[in-house]
Amino acid sequence: MKLRHKLLSLSAALLMATTQAGAIIYSDLQGYGWASNYIYDVTNKQIIAGYPDKTFKPGNSVTRIESLVMMANLFPKADIDKIYAEKEPVYRESMIKNDIDKWARPYVIFALEKGIIPNTPEMIRALVDVKTKKPIIAMRYEVSVFLVRTLGLLNELNNSAKLDYKDTKDILTQAVPFIELLQRKGVLSKKGDGKGYFNPNKGITRAETAVMISNAYKYSPKAKGTSTVSPTTPTAPQVNTQVVEGTIQLITLADSNITISAKDSKGNTNNYTVNKNNLVVNLDGAQVNINNLKVGQTAKFTLTNGVLSKVDMTSVQERFSGKLLTLDSANKTMTLELADNKQIKAFLYNDTSKLYLNDKEVKPESLPLNNPIEVYAINNVIVKAAETQTIGNAQGEVLDFIDNLITVQTADGKKSYKINSNTKIIRNGRTLTNIYQIAIGDKANIKYNNDTAEEVSIETSREKYYGVVIKSIELNTGYNKILVGDRDGNEHSFTINSDSSIRINDKKSSVYDLKLGYEVDLYTDGGLVEELISKGEFKQATISGEIIFIDTIDKYIDITTSKGEKLRINYNNDTKTEKLSNSTSMDPRNLFKGDKISVIGVMNGGNLQATMIIADIK
Incomplete structure (x- = not known):
C-alpha cells in the first residue's frame, strides 16, 4: 500500500503540470536558491509540478519515465492526447509487458513516436527494472540527449564537438555533440557543477532538470505556440507515399539543400534533392542528424508526393580482423592493426560488449596485446570481440x-x-x-x-672434434659462424663468439686469422666453440671428376665430381700436372672437355686449390 501511495503521489505531481499551477509557494527549497526561480518558472509553465503537500522535492532523482513526461510537456497537450488516442492500441501489449504505469503511457508513447527516445523494444525495456519493477533513474547525459531531440535541434549538432569538463573522458562519445549544443544554446553551463565536472553518469535531480528545461523552453514547440501534430480533417489532400530501398552512392550539400544519389536493387541510380530542414533521418528508429548519412549505407527512402521526406537506416554490424595493439580501460577504447591493410583502427566498448579469449568470456583487462582478434562492431562500437592465444x-x-x-x-x-x-x-x-x-x-x-x-x-653437452677441416666462415655482428667437415664427410655448424678461445701454432688468435682449409681440433659446448686449436696447416683433399670447361688464361678447370657435384679447380705455375698412364709431366693446355682427372689440393672458399692434377689420358 505504501508503494502504491508513493506512485499515486508521484503521478499526481507530474500530472499537475497539465493544470493551472497558481501562486504556489514550495516549502522545501531551502538551500536551492540557485534553482528556485527556474523551479517556479517550469511550474508556472505547467511542465514540472510540485507535490500535493506543497513540496517540490528538488533533490529527488528523476527517472527516465519522469524525464519523458517533462519532455512531452514541452509540446501542446493536444498533441500528446492525439497521438495517444491513435497509437495506444499499437503499444498496449508492450506497455503492460514492461510494467509502464497507466498514467505514464501517454507520455512514453508520445516520446517513442516523436523520436525523443529510440522506438525499439530494447528502449522500452530500459525504462523499468525487470527485477525490482522500479523505474530506472535517468543519467545527466541521457536527459541532455532527450532534450535536444525534443527541441528538434538535431541538424545543429556538431559531430566533431569537444568539451572542456574535467570528466569529459567519462562522457559517452555519442553524447558529446548533444551536450555541446546545449552549451551553445545556453541551456547548460560550460563550467559544469562549479568544480568543472559534468557528472554524466550521475542521476539528474528535479532541481537540475528544472534549470535545464527553463533555459531550453524558448526553443520548444509549446513556447512557439505550434503543434507538431497535424489535425485530422476530412478534406485533407490525398498523400502518395512511396518507399524505395537502395544504397547511398553520393551525398551533396548545397546551400539549404541536400542531394542523395542511391542505387536500387535493379542497379538504377536515383537522385533525391530536398531542403535539409524538411528531411527526417532515422537510425535504428531514432531521429538523428543528417550528418549520419554515409556513402555505402543501405537505407529506405520515403517519398511523399514524389519528394524525399524520410530516410530510415539500420546499423550494420561489421567484422574486422587484426592484431590487438592497445587497450585503454579508462576510456573504454581499443586499437587494432587490421590484417588486410595494416592500418590502425580504434573502437569503443561498453558494458554490453562481449569479449572472449579462447572462447571464454573475460574482462577487457584480461585480453593480452599483440594477439590475433576478431571484432564485430556497429558504428565502431564493439558488439563482441574474440581473441585467440596459442x-x-x-x-x-x-x-x-x-x-x-x-x-x-x-x-x-x-x-x-x-x-x-x-x-x-x-x-x-x-x-x-x-x-x-x-x-x-x-x-x-x-x-x-x-x-x-x-x-x-x-641444455648442452660438451663434444670434441679432431682433425676437422674449415669449409666456410661467416662473419656477423655479435657472433660468427663456422662450418667444418669431418673425416666421414659430415658437416657441422658452430658459433664463435667473444668467449671462444682460438689458438694457431700455440699463439692466441682471432676468427680473422682462420683460413678455409685449415685442419683444426674443436672443443664445443652444444653449438658454441669453447676452444679451437690449429697448426695453421691446410688439409689436402683428393677429388676425381670429368672436365666440363677449362680456362687456360685465368687458370681454372670446372669439373663434375663422381658425386655429380660441380666444382671449380684453381691451378697455377706451381701445380704439377701428370699423366696417369706413365707419370710423365704434361701441359694443362693439353687438357680438354671430357677428360677425366684426379686433383689433390686444399679447399678454399668453395673451390679446390690444386697442388697436383693427374689426367687419365693416353
Whole structure:
C-alpha cells in the first residue's frame, strides 16, 4: 500500500503540470536558491509540478519515465492526447509487458513516436527494472540527449564537438555533440557543477532538470505556440507515399539543400534533392542528424508526393580482423592493426560488449596485446570481440638468430619466433643477458605465445672434434659462424663468439686469422666453440671428376665430381700436372672437355686449390 501511495503521489505531481499551477509557494527549497526561480518558472509553465503537500522535492532523482513526461510537456497537450488516442492500441501489449504505469503511457508513447527516445523494444525495456519493477533513474547525459531531440535541434549538432569538463573522458562519445549544443544554446553551463565536472553518469535531480528545461523552453514547440501534430480533417489532400530501398552512392550539400544519389536493387541510380530542414533521418528508429548519412549505407527512402521526406537506416554490424595493439580501460577504447591493410583502427566498448579469449568470456583487462582478434562492431562500437592465444612448446636445433628473431629446425620444419625484451633466455640453467650468448647448433626448447618466444631454454653437452677441416666462415655482428667437415664427410655448424678461445701454432688468435682449409681440433659446448686449436696447416683433399670447361688464361678447370657435384679447380705455375698412364709431366693446355682427372689440393672458399692434377689420358 505504501508503494502504491508513493506512485499515486508521484503521478499526481507530474500530472499537475497539465493544470493551472497558481501562486504556489514550495516549502522545501531551502538551500536551492540557485534553482528556485527556474523551479517556479517550469511550474508556472505547467511542465514540472510540485507535490500535493506543497513540496517540490528538488533533490529527488528523476527517472527516465519522469524525464519523458517533462519532455512531452514541452509540446501542446493536444498533441500528446492525439497521438495517444491513435497509437495506444499499437503499444498496449508492450506497455503492460514492461510494467509502464497507466498514467505514464501517454507520455512514453508520445516520446517513442516523436523520436525523443529510440522506438525499439530494447528502449522500452530500459525504462523499468525487470527485477525490482522500479523505474530506472535517468543519467545527466541521457536527459541532455532527450532534450535536444525534443527541441528538434538535431541538424545543429556538431559531430566533431569537444568539451572542456574535467570528466569529459567519462562522457559517452555519442553524447558529446548533444551536450555541446546545449552549451551553445545556453541551456547548460560550460563550467559544469562549479568544480568543472559534468557528472554524466550521475542521476539528474528535479532541481537540475528544472534549470535545464527553463533555459531550453524558448526553443520548444509549446513556447512557439505550434503543434507538431497535424489535425485530422476530412478534406485533407490525398498523400502518395512511396518507399524505395537502395544504397547511398553520393551525398551533396548545397546551400539549404541536400542531394542523395542511391542505387536500387535493379542497379538504377536515383537522385533525391530536398531542403535539409524538411528531411527526417532515422537510425535504428531514432531521429538523428543528417550528418549520419554515409556513402555505402543501405537505407529506405520515403517519398511523399514524389519528394524525399524520410530516410530510415539500420546499423550494420561489421567484422574486422587484426592484431590487438592497445587497450585503454579508462576510456573504454581499443586499437587494432587490421590484417588486410595494416592500418590502425580504434573502437569503443561498453558494458554490453562481449569479449572472449579462447572462447571464454573475460574482462577487457584480461585480453593480452599483440594477439590475433576478431571484432564485430556497429558504428565502431564493439558488439563482441574474440581473441585467440596459442601457447605451446617447440624443440629443435638453432639454425639462426638475430636481435629480434630465432629460427629452429623442428620435427615439423623450420620455425621462427620473435624475441623481445620480455623473452627469458636460459642456457644450462643460467639466465643470459642477450641472444648472442647462445649458439648455432644448440638444442633449444622454446615456450611461445602465438609467434613470440616467451622463454628459450637450452641444455648442452660438451663434444670434441679432431682433425676437422674449415669449409666456410661467416662473419656477423655479435657472433660468427663456422662450418667444418669431418673425416666421414659430415658437416657441422658452430658459433664463435667473444668467449671462444682460438689458438694457431700455440699463439692466441682471432676468427680473422682462420683460413678455409685449415685442419683444426674443436672443443664445443652444444653449438658454441669453447676452444679451437690449429697448426695453421691446410688439409689436402683428393677429388676425381670429368672436365666440363677449362680456362687456360685465368687458370681454372670446372669439373663434375663422381658425386655429380660441380666444382671449380684453381691451378697455377706451381701445380704439377701428370699423366696417369706413365707419370710423365704434361701441359694443362693439353687438357680438354671430357677428360677425366684426379686433383689433390686444399679447399678454399668453395673451390679446390690444386697442388697436383693427374689426367687419365693416353
